[in-house]
Amino acid sequence: RQRARQACTQCNSRRVKCDVVERNPCSNCVASAVACETRESRRGKHPRPTKKRRESAAPSSGGADALAASRVLASLHRDGEGSSKEGPSPQGLGHDDLESHSSQDPRLDEDNVFLGETNLLRFVSDGTPASMHPGPVTAATARLRYLVPSFAKAEALVPQWEFDRRRVRLDYLHANGAFSLPVPHVTETLLKAYFDHFHPCFAVVDEVDIWAQYRKGALSPLLLQAMLFIGSLHCDEPILQEVGFDSRHRAKYVFFNRAKDIYDAEFERKKITIIQALFLMSFWRAGALLEKDTRHWLGSAITLAQTKALHRSAGKAETQNAKLKRRIWWSLYTRDRQCAAALGLPDRVRDEDCDFEALEISDFDFAFGPAVPKRQAMEYANYALVMAQLATQLGRIVHSGYLPNQAFSDSHTAQMKEQLLELKQRLPPPKQHGDAISTQSSFFSNMLRLAYNNLLILLYRHDYVVNGEGGRESDGNIVLQTAAENSRIIEDMLAEGNLHHGQIHVITNLFNTLCIHTVHLRRSDGTTKTVAEHRAKLCLLGLQELQKTWEVTNWVLSLFFAYLDNSTAARLRLQEDSHLLNTGSSISKITTPVLPQATGFEMPRRTGPPIAIPGGEVIPQLTDDMQLAPGSWAWTSEEANQFLFSQIEDQFAFGEGEMLDWSPEE
Structure with missing residues (x-):
């Protein structure tokens, strides 16, 4: 039958006949309710190499290798499948198509796959291992990314019956409101809450681009619903009531499940967008025994990010896309370390598998909108940089003292102490009485100090629980002083009214502080006991405040109120x-x-x-x-002496851990 002169990108990937020349959008895209886009032909438009460049080019260049490989694979595909369907022949994949996937083109993320050092494809072209190539990034890392031939992409391999099933599911989701949005001013208010309270801590999108795509109606539905879910955590409740949500929990549930349904339907094709959405979805606080919890969504995001080589060095790439990917990966890394430590579970990311670059201030050039003052944007960037360094150190502490059959040695403890002292120099100075520091600046400074103090508690906790506080300069006393400072920070944040906007790691920091105060409560008497009781109360009050946003009861408060003895x-x-x-x-x-x-x-x-x-x-x-x-x-x-200490004896992992087997007779 006669081939169409031109096909849209959707029909081309599925290799079905397209009538985009006769009507736009084409009938297939209308039926599928997807955007109909045509790709401008680059035939004859790419720059031709000069004679000198052609002569100096190596005969086994990456473009020639990829072109030859795609032709061989195409011939094998035709032999196995018989006659091909509608779509361009693999022989049509020329140098212009390969050249369009340069490192400056965001489409590189969609058309390439990362295969690590154990894969033998890297020996095929010239027999030289990629790791032997010089340069920091290297040609080595670049040669671990492979262009996937068009016919081998996932969309091209979907059979018609699977396509029909997806279309039915999308129709069902449309009918049930998965793609619906609140009225425009509420949607914009939720997005503003996202950028005001969450984006400064985890800048996984470019603010200007998001607003531009939203106003054009081109923002990914998956990403938009995930951002609305985060926005619903931090917005004022009257905004949610305006669109019919009787509680914040209900709003979070609706937006999260809309994003989840769109993700399950495999509607989104852009991998970076999927990673961004999965990261945001990982902040859903599921029940303790549910399978799809925080680590499920975070693990999915990390796995997908690794297939796109976000964990590997990109050299000195300074494009907007490269900076965005660095921020995304460091956000994943930070949350992975925090979650693993909080739950006492293994890390999903191993440092040995990674060679990505450290975050820099310049990586935030495109992160914030023009409405954010430059000084404030710098503060946000510094917060992310220091938090990433704290997450790295958190992983080292856990690996040194909290792995199976592992305990802190004197040399390890001394080394960690030196590293923590260096990190302390990078923290913003604590707020002093009479300082003109803004409430917002104090907020980010307090969150960093809580995270830093949590490292001290983890490093010296065993010495305190086993040996007591000892002398004024002892390691055990460091833990008690740190917990006392945390209580003062929480008291300040409660007074300023911004604790409920604290990030989720504050829950773990507070719980660990509560544990230390409870141990001190049991060992003290008189006025000292009363002070310890007061500090523990502040921690419980802080956890209740965080419950407004993060549903702390799923993990922490349940542990404290589930097994109370009769007297308490x-x-x-x-x-x-x-x-x-x-x-x-x-x-x-x-x-x-x-x-x-x-x-x-x-x-x-x-x-x-x-x-x-x-x-x-x-x-x-x-x-x-x-x-x-x-x-x-x-x-x-x-009451505190009898109950709280029994709940948090040294068997707790790192903050949100297991419950103890305990009876009042003990």
Whole structure:
């Protein structure tokens, strides 16, 4: 049959007949509800090499190798498949097509695949291992990327029945609102919340490009829904109520699942866009036992990023695309280290497999919009740089002392201490009384100091738990001083009203601090015990504040409230009711903090004999008929001594770890 003179990119990749010459968009793209795009032919338009260049070119150049390989593979493909369908023949893949995939072209990400050093393809062209090529990046790394022939791309190999199945699924998603958006001003408000509160910490997109694509209607639906999910974490709740969401949790659930459905339908084709969306989706706080949790989405993003060689050196490439990819990879790396340490699980990224460049200030040239003052943009960039360095050091500490059959040696501890002292010089100075530092600057400085202090706690925690605080200069006392500083930071952030915008690593930092204060609480008496109790209360209050954004109850508060002993459960009551114990009044209702119903967690009901307390009063045991209501509580030293320490003895991993087997008799 007669071939069409021209085909759109979608029909060309699927090798089906296209009528884009007769109508635009073509009928196939209309049926599939996808954008119909045609590629301008480069035939005769590429610069011709001079005679001198042709003579000096090596006979086994990369372009010639790729062209020859594609022709051989094409012939094998034709032999196995029979007659080819509509589409350009592999022989049509000329030098102009190869040249269009230069390192300056973002399409390189879509048309190349990374195959590491163990793959033997790198020996085929001239028999020289890529690792033997000189240069920092190298020709070596460049030659580990291979151009995939057009006929071998995933889209070209999709059979018609699979295409029909995808189309049915996309129709279903359209009908069920997966691609729907809030009204424009709400969408823009959510995007603004994303760029105000999340983007400064993880600049995985270019702000100017995102706004331009959004206004043109060209922004990827997958990425947009993922960004709206993050925006819903940080926006004001009245904005969400304006579009019918009765709670922040409901809004997060809707936007996250829209992004998830679009991802599962394989609608998005651009790999970098998919990586960006998966990274944002990894901030979904799933239940503790659910399969698709934070590490599932983060692991998917890391795996895809590695297939696009984001973990390998790109040399001194200074293009906008190269800088974006460096920021994306460092964001993945930072979160991988934080998640692995928080959960006590292995890293997904091994330093031995990577040779990527360190972040630099210049990598943020395109990250922020023109509305962000230059000084503020510099502060954001410095935050990301220091946080990446802290994440690197976090991995080293975990690998030195927290792997199976591994313990800190004196030499390792001394080395880590020196490295931490160097890192401390890069931290912003702590806020002093009377400083003119802005609240926002103080916010980022506080988050960095919390992350840094968490490293100190991890490094010296064992010495403190086993040996106590010892002298003023002992390693154990460093832990106690660090935890005290963290409590002061949390108190400042609570007073400034911005703690709920803190990034997710603050949860782990707070929980580890709470553990240290609880240990100190058990070992202390008198005024020292009261101070430790106050500091622990600040940590719990901070966790409750973070719960507004990150649903802390899924991990941390559940550990503290799931297995309370009877005495502690009875005494967790409103502070306003404390006079009842002194006036002899009977207590018919005990008010305790409960977890939000969104988590599906219920406080265990207890029945049994009444509890005798000092002073001769008797508090009836909790029964199923007693009402539990949220509220603040008065937490006594005895309760903290009896319960909190039992929950966090040295068996905890690094912050969000396992629960202990414990009974009140112990």
